[in-house]
Amino acid sequence: MSTTTMGVLRETAGRERRVAMTPDGVTRLRRTGVRVLVETGAGRHAWFDDADYAAAGADIGARPQVYDESDVLLVVRPPEDVTALPAGRVLIGLLDPLGDPALAGALAAQGVTAISLDLLPRTLSRAQPMDALTSQANVAGYKAALLAAEAYGGFFPMLVTAAGTARPAQVLVLGAGVAGLQAIATARRLGALVTGYDVRVQAQADIASTGAAVLSLEVSQNGKDGYAQAMDEDVAAVQLRALTQAVPRFDVVITTARVPGGRSPLLVSEDALRGMRAGSVVLDLGGGNVAGSAPDTRTVTEHGVTVIGAPNLAATVPVAASTAYARNIVALVSSLLPEGRLPSESNDEVFAAVLICRDGVVVHPRLKELEIR
Incomplete structure (x- = not known):
């Protein structure tokens, strides 16, 4: 089985200073056997240099390379260049699909599997380490x-x-x-x-x-x-x-x-x-x-x-916010993608709660109620 590559994208939203993965998070991911590819300058606004990521074991590359070589893409907020996302990739972030339901349709049309942490059920104790809304709200x-x-x-x-x-x-x-x-x-x-x-x-x-x-x-x-x-x-x-x-x-x-x-x-x-x-x-x-x-x-x-x-105050405290968010991502990946890949089928209630779209289809029940195609 080939090694899974997780790509860390530079945030494109205005005033966003956070990054989806910190060098410490890279170290944790590398222990699971995955390769981490970080876009050049992804952590700059959160005071994490490319050299810090390289020292933690990550590869550094331009955005097209990250898109081309990554199986899983990690973001804080949805990338502005959704139409550039290659089919078959998994996108994980705070995608706010209920606030922007058209995004789910756009991601499905790209053939992207999307997981949104802001749909995580807070009442499940197992989900607490993955709860990015809570970690970011604390900072805010x-x-x-x-x-x-x-x-x-x-x-x-x-x-x-x-x-x-x-x-x-x-x-x-x-x-x-x-x-x-x-x-x-x-x-x-x-x-x-x-x-x-x-x-x-x-x-x-x-x-x-x-x-x-x-x-x-x-x-x-x-x-x-x-x-x-x-x-x-x-x-x-x-x-x-x-x-x-x-x-x-x-x-x-x-x-x-x-x-x-x-x-x-x-x-x-x-x-x-x-x-x-x-x-x-x-x-x-x-x-x-x-x-x-x-x-x-x-x-x-x-x-x-x-x-x-x-x-969006959490973005103004980028070191603390990014560190907490990266730990949420590591917890989610360790739980839902134990081998670095999504399971072909899953009855896992956490996975079902955060999965927006897969195989070109919007699958989340609340989004389907909004008749997103």
């Missing part, structure tokens, strides 16, 4: 608290000085998934008085476990498979009205709510922004949680509130 939540602290014009902790006492910042984190809980923990470590909110009943207990206060709005629902679900429009309207009353009490608001395959819920309305004190900061990590926010943009409203759109 950490950076969100730091970025909000940097943008805020005051101190996060209470400081007692000869010039007087500075009160601690009042921070509200909306959404208590992985990113939200990490933002809560980091803001608390910085000394802020932190309150958390999540519509999911089980997540409210998670907030309390961090030592933060829990904002109660008497609006609740249950999650599914570890993810948030889209809310009924009437319930969402009640929630938004309640949050509009609550948000102005805080100096800093960090929003983290996302619905896989759906639109992020609006949590901070224009009325809420108008009610906040000048100098307040609102950071939209969820993308679409805050009225008027735009990705990778920092604006100041006419009332003096700084609004930061930051839906």
Whole structure:
């Protein structure tokens, strides 16, 4: 049997600094007997040089060579040159097929087998080492608290000085998934008085476990498979009205709510922004949680509130994010591709959950419901 080659592609998405495999990850993959071929400059933006990969046992080559010689292609986000992907290759990454369902059809048309880590079922303990959404959300939540602290014009902790006492910042984190809980923990470590909110009943207990206060709005629902679900429009309207009353009490608001395959819920309305004190900061990590926010943009409203759109913060911490992601990939490859190749057939529930398309056909049930061809 010929040796399987795993190719690591340079990311093509704008502002993306992560890389799908680190030199440490290459060492781990090489132990399984596979060859690793890294595109020239793939790790440059994450501070991993080609020499680092070569020292770990990888070969280095141009993009066409990686496409031509690799059996499995590793990415963080979908490559922009999908039509250049050779038929018969396996593509593994955070492909977001529910957010961009046309991608599944394009990959199938290319004859590519695609595996998307963002479809991984979080409720399966065996899948946890492969859970890239969790690892990247941890990084993003950490950076969100730091970025909000940097943008805020005051101190996060209470400081007692000869010039007087500075009160601690009042921070509200909306959404208590992985990113939200990490933002809560980091803001608390910085000394802020932190309150958390999540519509999911089980997540409210998670907030309390961090030592933060829990904002109660008497609006609740249950999650599914570890993810948030889209809310009924009437319930969402009640929630938004309640949050509009609550948000102005805080100096800093960090929003983290996302619905896989759906639109992020609006949590901070224009009325809420108008009610906040000048100098307040609102950071939209969820993308679409805050009225008027735009990705990778920092604006100041006419009332003096700084609004930061930051839906891809993990990419701004490339060393930590890439290291965690590479470990997720190694865990997935070790579990689902033990010999470096996909099994011809599999009843494995993890494999079935992350497989998007194979043999020119879209096979994922949720995508088939969307009538992707």
